[in-house]
Amino acid sequence: MALLAPNIMSTTTTFLQLGELEQKTKSFHRCTSSSNAGAFQRSTHEEKTPVPKPLEMTQQVLLLKGVKEQYTLVNDHNIPSILHPGEILVKVLAIGLNPIDWKAPAFNFGIPSLPWINGRDLAGLVLQVPEKSRLRVGDVVLVPSTDYRDIRKAAFQEYAIATDFNAARIPSSTSISASASVGVAFVASALALGVSLGLDFSLFTKSPGPNLVSVVDQLDRNSISADILNECFASSDRPQRGDWVAIWGASTTTGLITLQLAKLAGLRVICVADVARHGTKLLKLGADLLVDRQDTERAVEIIRGVTSGKLRYAIDIVGKETATLLEKTLERSGQSHLLGLTGLPKERDPGIRYHTVPIKLFHEAPAVGESLVCWLESLLQDGTLSLPDIVRAEGGLDGINAALETLRDGLVSGKRIVVDLGAHS
Numbered sequence: 451m452a453l454l455a456p457n458i459m460s461t462t463t464t465f466l467q468l469g470e471l472e473q474k475t476k477s478f479h480r481c482t483s484s485s486n487a488g489a490f491q492r493s494t495h496e497e498k499t500p501v502p503k504p505l506e507m508t509q510q511v512l513l514l515k516g517v518k519e520q521y522t523l524v525n526d527h528n529i530p531s532i533l534h535p536g537e538i539l540v541k542v543l544a545i546g547l548n549p550i551d552w553k554a555p556a557f558n559f560g561i562p563s564l565p566w567i568n569g570r571d572l573a574g575l576v577l578q579v580p581e582k583s584r585l586r587v588g589d590v591v592l593v594p595s596t597d598y599r600d601i602r603k604a605a606f607q608e609y610a611i612a613t614d615f616n617a618a619r620i621p622s623s624t625s626i627s628a629s630a631s632v633g634v635a636f637v638a639s640a641l642a643l644g645v646s647l648g649l650d651f652s653l654f655t656k657s658p659g660p661n662l663v664s665v666v667d668q669l670d671r672n673s674i675s676a677d678i679l680n681e682c683f684a685s686s687d688r689p690q691r692g693d694w695v696a697i698w699g700a701s702t703t704t705g706l707i708t709l710q711l712a713k714l715a716g717l718r719v720i721c722v723a724d725v726a727r728h729g730t731k732l733l734k735l736g737a738d739l740l741v742d743r744q745d746t747e748r749a750v751e752i753i754r755g756v757t758s759g760k761l762r763y764a765i766d767i768v769g770k771e772t773a774t775l776l777e778k779t780l781e782r783s784g785q786s787h788l789l790g791l792t793g794l795p796k797e798r799d800p801g802i803r804y805h806t807v808p809i810k811l812f813h814e815a816p817a818v819g820e821s822l823v824c825w826l827e828s829l830l831q832d833g834t835l836s837l838p839d840i841v842r843a844e845g846g847l848d849g850i851n852a853a854l855e856t857l858r859d860g861l862v863s864g865k866r867i868v869v870d871l872g873a874h875s
């Protein structure tokens with residue numbers, strides 16, 4: 451605890467509270483700060499990571515003051531405080547932009563109140579940790595900030611709070627900026643495949659991960675939010691090696707991660723995307739079949755033809771319209787599964803099971819969160835997971851409005867925009 455902001459509470463965690471946390475996380479292998487510690491970025495060892503000046507009372511943030519408005523740069527916002535056991539304070543070094551960062555204000559959703567701070571993906575330097583944390587002051591971490599209802603955890607600010615079970619250490623060999631681009635996409639892909647469809651990551655021969663079905667089975671059902679409870683226990687026909695899965699929107703950041711995880715599981719993956727633009731990359735990541743997204747009816751025919759009408763797993767990462775197209779590619783056996791990350795068809799077919807991704811499990815269930823960040827650390831360290839290509843936006847927090855316009859206009863194809871606030875790699 452080298453650096454304490456004047457308005458930041460002491461992080462001493464009581465024995466009872468820590469005990470409760472350990473109880474919740476006992477069902478899986480925990481990664482510790484001592485395991486492979488030298489393999490991860492730390493400010494004391496890496497000159498490229500700037501050592502922060504002592505914190506001041508206030509910070510710059512990007513504030514949303516009204517829906518359909520641009521964000522406003524504010525210079526005198528309070529630095530967020532640690533309030534709960536297990537929380538860490540992070541100096542933000544890089545921010546990865548997600549489509550929701552412009553969609554939320556434009557369509558007025560995912561904004562708990564106004565004014566609000568948004569931002570779902572960050573990489574940063576750990577300034578403060580709780581006792582007995584697997585993280586240490588000086589670690590450089592990436593944080594998927596799925597807990598958007600907690601304004602302290604938002605990415606569009608100079609300092610953010612996270613829970614230690616939601617922060618993954620960034621390996622020395624990995625770019626901090628690129629790491630800021632992958633968090634939410636990884637969490638969404640892993641929960642979609644591992645919880646909703648029930649894929650068992652522990653069977654991977656390379657960089658095995660958690661068997662999320664069994665991690666979730668050991669959770670207290672009362673601790674899971676009612677709106678995701680059914681989805682958490684929905685997987686009944688778990689995909690097996692050799693099964694086909696179709697991904698509509700495979701060139702999205704989430705699609706690229708989903709493709710890689712599905713290939714590690716030995717699935718055969720059909721990728722629907724702009725083949726001229728993204729075909730080379732998708733083939734490199736292991737796609738078994740590329741289907742161009744322009745002629746949608748033909749795309750449906752191709753998928754049905756290649757799978758002989760027996761496709762049982764499909765993931766849409768674009769929207770309701772393409773989810774409805776993808777639905778047509780599935781066998782109507784009652785054992786087929788359509789997962790929509792951005793919407794599902796309006797009408798439901800009794801022969802198909804429909805899924806959404808229970809994203810909040812990541813921050814609500816420490817066992818799930820920690821198993822995913824520990825796995826992500828090893829996937830990055832082993833070089834098993836390729837990170838998205840990135841394009842850097844100029845101007846720090848002040849440059850985010852312009853960068854989001856570029857994202858909204860579809861001008862950044864197949865790349866994540868990353869805003870640097872001090873990351874130099």
Ligand SMILES: NC(=O)c1ccc[n+]([C@@H]2O[C@H](COP(=O)([O-])OP(=O)(O)OC[C@H]3O[C@@H](n4cnc5c(N)ncnc54)[C@H](OP(=O)(O)O)[C@@H]3O)[C@@H](O)[C@H]2O)c1
Pocket residue numbers: 548549550634635638698699700701702703704705722723724727743767768772791792807809860862863864865
């Ligand atoms: N529910 C959740 O918790 C959750 C979590 C993560 C993401 N999401 C959602 O998932 C979606 C993708 O997010 P992301 O961050 O991965 O996206 P992203 O990286 O920003 O995706 C951009 C890509 O989308 C492709 N695309 C656009 N329209 C398409 C279409 N009709 N068919 C196929 N591809 C199309 C573009 O391809 P071109 O280059 O060909 O234009 C571009 O490569 C977003 O809607 C996001 O909100 C939801």
